Amino acid sequence: MGSSxxxxxxxxxxxxxxxxLARLRSAGMRITKGRQQILITLLNAKRPLSLxxxxxxxxxGSGAPDFTTVFRVMNTLEKMQLVQQVHLNRASRYYELxxxxxxxxxxxxxxxxxxxLMVEACPVQAYQRTIERRYGYADLKHSLEFFGxxxxxx
Amino acid sequence: MGSSxxxxxxxxxxxxxxxxLARLRSAGMRITKGRQQILITLLNAKRPLSLxxxxxxxxxGSGAPDFTTVFRVMNTLEKMQLVQQVHLNRASRYYELxxxxxxxxxxxxxxxxxxxLMVEACPVQAYQRTIERRYGYADLKHSLEFFGxxxxxx
DNA sequence: ATACATGCAAACATTTTGCTTTGGC
DNA sequence: GCCAAAGCAAAATGTTTGCATGTAT
Numbered sequence: 001m002g003s004s005x006x007x008x009x010x011x012x013x014x015x016x017x018x019x020x021l022a023r024l025r026s027a028g029m030r031i032t033k034g035r036q037q038i039l040i041t042l043l044n045a046k047r048p049l050s051l052x053x054x055x056x057x058x059x060x061g062s063g064a065p066d067f068t069t070v071f072r073v074m075n076t077l078e079k080m081q082l083v084q085q086v087h088l089n090r091a092s093r094y095y096e097l098x099x100x101x102x103x104x105x106x107x108x109x110x111x112x113x114x115x116x117l118m119v120e121a122c123p124v125q126a127y128q129r130t131i132e133r134r135y136g137y138a139d140l141k142h143s144l145e146f147f148g149x150x151x152x153x154x
Numbered sequence: 155m156g157s158s159x160x161x162x163x164x165x166x167x168x169x170x171x172x173x174x175l176a177r178l179r180s181a182g183m184r185i186t187k188g189r190q191q192i193l194i195t196l197l198n199a200k201r202p203l204s205l206x207x208x209x210x211x212x213x214x215g216s217g218a219p220d221f222t223t224v225f226r227v228m229n230t231l232e233k234m235q236l237v238q239q240v241h242l243n244r245a246s247r248y249y250e251l252x253x254x255x256x257x258x259x260x261x262x263x264x265x266x267x268x269x270x271l272m273v274e275a276c277p278v279q280a281y282q283r284t285i286e287r288r289y290g291y292a293d294l295k296h297s298l299e300f301f302g303x304x305x306x307x308x
Numbered sequence: 309a310t311a312c313a314t315g316c317a318a319a320c321a322t323t324t325t326g327c328t329t330t331g332g333c
Numbered sequence: 334g335c336c337a338a339a340g341c342a343a344a345a346t347g348t349t350t351g352c353a354t355g356t357a358t
Binding site for chain 2: 313314
């Protein structure tokens with residue numbers, strides 16, 4: 001493959017670890033080893049992760065946070081709007097880091113479970129404001145997942 | 155309120171009970187009292203229901219299907235694409251009947267949990283074909299939910 | 309009569325909470 | 334040293350399976 005594929009690749013404008021840690025600090029939270037491991041795991045993730053996956057990955061280094069810790073940290077990060085749940089129609093919950101500017105959606109294969117990240121601009125983003133006005137809701141976020149058969153499975 | 159509100163109300167082009175029963179029959183499935191109760195419950199539902207809610211509602215009449223039955227029937231209906239899961243960020247799964255032509259999405263209040271059905275044309279529907287081609291997926295369905303503060307809670 | 313479907317009970321998975329101990333500030 | 338956070342254990346909740354019995358066809 002040449003550079004044409006790469007030309008379409010978008011810049012992942014993600015939070016940096018330091019930016020997130022600064023947010024935690026300014027919220028009066030403490031920077032523990034476990035939290036750092038979890039955040040590094042999320043930063044490296046190429047797809048949404050379950051709590052167990054986060055714990056496993058975060059335990060590679062020296063930290064090895066307890067499952068309960070992962071559970072509580074993820075709850076906190078979700079409330080702080082630093083992470084988001086992604087619905088993959090599986091038994092457990094999946095999380096991903098929320099990017100400050102960019103929003104992307106997912107395609108999930110109904111056969112093999114594979115998750116593809118969509119790189120185009122989200123078609124819903126533009127409607128959000130209109131919907132807020134029409135239905136009187138405020139602070140709208142959304143969650144959009146596509147389900148179908150991936151190239152391999154179809 | 156005058157008729158102006160009603161003017162925007164759309165026709166709920168839903169399956170009829172008989173249509174669904176015909177589909178079950180042609181799939182070689184048997185028409186039991188429990189299944190009928192469940193389907194009637196889904197037809198009357200004004201919002202997505204959990205398995206327990208379906209069981210409770212379906213037990214009003216004489217049928218009273220067991221929870222396991224509800225679980226299995228819903229799984230089957232989902233595979234048959236007659237119902238769909240809706241993600242409300244709650245502990246359990248919620249289901250709704252899938253309409254043959256019309257597709258609608260939901261707005262969920264993050265404070266009180268209230269669910270509002272959206273009546274406009276779904277902005278994603280139009281993109282689905284494009285996405286199928288671009289990513290090589292087939293038979294795409296999607297799930298779109300908005301989360302925010304409802305008029306009462308904001 | 310013959311499967312298919314149900315009900316019941318038990319297993320399983322995941323999420324959540326209580327409480328004691330640890331460690332960041 | 335103080336108090337938030339972690340770890341551990343146990344409970345609560347929700348989902349799924351096995352098997353004997355019932356029932357639609």
